[in-house]
Amino acid sequence: MKTKLLYHTNSFTYECTATVVAVEGDDIALDATVFYPGGGGQMADRGTITWPGQDYPASVIAMHKRDEVVWHTLDYPPPSIGTEVVGTIDWDFRYQMMRTHTALHILCGVIWQEFGVQVTGGQMYPDRARMDFAMENLDKERIVYIEEKVNAAIEADYPIRVYSLPREKAFAIPDLVRTKINLLPPEIEEIRIVEIVGLDLQADGGTHVNHTHEVGGIHITKTENKGRINKRLEIMLDSLQ
Template identity: 45%
Template structure:
């Protein structure tokens, strides 16, 4: 955030009765009542958009080709992991997934976002790609992200406008996380 010519970096948030911003350690704090302006760090935001959109491509490919739902995940700028309910994987799974994902990235698919009434959104086939429905029950509108021709799902994150903007994705590792759970770790290659 910017105030009186000074920048205070925000490194996190905490929810309570209000939303609290957590400043970077050592950064100056504005005096109470000071008008502040929010600013987005473009490099970090762009990396997050590319990474998040890449996870949608990964999810779409694994769902389409293996019928597996997402059981968990985590994302940092430029790298992430996604877990799938996938009991069996072929021996060449890592290389195959990387090739399939990068084929979809290179296809330059459009990424469209729209908001639908809850009932209309939930009527879409396979709109929930996680093993459990994470949409809060009192949410009356659902944001839909559509990687046209590959992946349509409810999602609240930020995305690139087309898959080509993601750039090449490396599948770093595929791990077994239980009898029917596989973790796929990815990293943006450029």
């Protein structure tokens, strides 16, 4: 059993028809889904699942991915196996996550190009995000410089490409994994690549916009010293006009 991950091929897909292939308590598995289940610091999608005979749409209140199956936890008695359903994500929330995730890749790309340091952690929230780097020096001048470089990259409107490569070919690319620890399980044979053409290229499983200009701009709002060689930057996105 395997769920087709529609968000992997097109992050802008916000609705799909699918069939229930398994039920466990309040959890259902579908043969295909537009819902991103969370991971890599990105929050899970929100939204509803509908099918004939409901009193109201079922909200997806939690998600998890087990092996190659995405499970959707509902606040409504689940449909039986074989039922055709329609899944619809909260598009505003998804697009905010897409913009935020791309912003973090730009931040990571800029810091890698300028200082050659690796990522030690990261997390996205509805209104902000943070990323940690194996960096000793993060003085005020450097913070201003990083923010300016990130916003220049956003304004440059680099195109973003998403594609997959066989594991061996992917890992022949220098510096593909920017985290200090390689978090990609050895059983994954196809590696999904997110490339900001001209700036950054990383292995990644999340959702992204198509061009950097869609991010709109960022501000570094907070920094923290998380150790002698570990610094945290917190960013917020500018509102889209």
